[in-house]
Amino acid sequence: MGITKSYDTAFATGLATTFVLSLAAVTTHILYHGILQPLGLEYLRIILFIVVIAGLVQLVQVYLRASSPVLQQLLGVYLPLITSNCAVLGVSLLAIGQSLSLVQTLFYAIGAAAGFTLVMVLFGAMREQVEQSNLPDAFKGTPIALISAGLMSLAFMGFQGLTV
Numbered sequence: 725m726g727i728t729k730s731y732d733t734a735f736a737t738g739l740a741t742t743f744v745l746s747l748a749a750v751t752t753h754i755l756y757h758g759i760l761q762p763l764g765l766e767y768l769r770i771i772l773f774i775v776v777i778a779g780l781v782q783l784v785q786v787y788l789r790a791s792s793p794v795l796q797q798l799l800g801v802y803l804p805l806i807t808s809n810c811a812v813l814g815v816s817l818l819a820i821g822q823s824l825s826l827v828q829t830l831f832y833a834i835g836a837a838a839g840f841t842l843v844m845v846l847f848g849a850m851r852e853q854v855e856q857s858n859l860p861d862a863f864k865g866t867p868i869a870l871i872s873a874g875l876m877s878l879a880f881m882g883f884q885g886l887t888v
Contacts (some may be wrong), residue, residue, distance in 0.1 A: 741840055748780050
């Protein structure tokens with residue numbers, strides 16, 4: 725929730741996560757089916773996936789430092805946290821577990837990343853509005869953030885069961 729203090733930071737973090745998540749899912753799919761599975765080393769998938777994700781985050785950080793120092797400064801400490809984002813690892817593992825093809829894995833990853841970005845942006849916009857609101861002292865800070873998270877989760881539960 726620390727990332728979502730502003731709309732801009734949330735959107736930039738969401739885009740960086742989208743890039744890393746999509747690239748990580750495709751890369752891990754190729755490595756799993758091209759190396760681990762033929763050699764019977766499937767048990768190494770989590771270790772390999774973590775190394776790939778950490779490497780991709782470092783590549784994004786180096787690229788941003790060279791191309792957009794302002795964006796690099798805006799993301800600051802939050803960019804390396806993408807490495808420890810369980811969603812990035814989870815999407816890769818779920819795609820492998822569901823035996824998705826490479827193209828299906830790519831679209832699955834893009835969809836998951838788009839949902840993550842949407843939630844981040846909505847939280848950022850909501851927190852910007854809350855910061856400008858006149859709240860009682862008891863609700864300022866973490867309490868209103870948790871209440872907002874609860875209301876947002878209730879809203880997204882409305883999508884449950886909407887499958888094709």
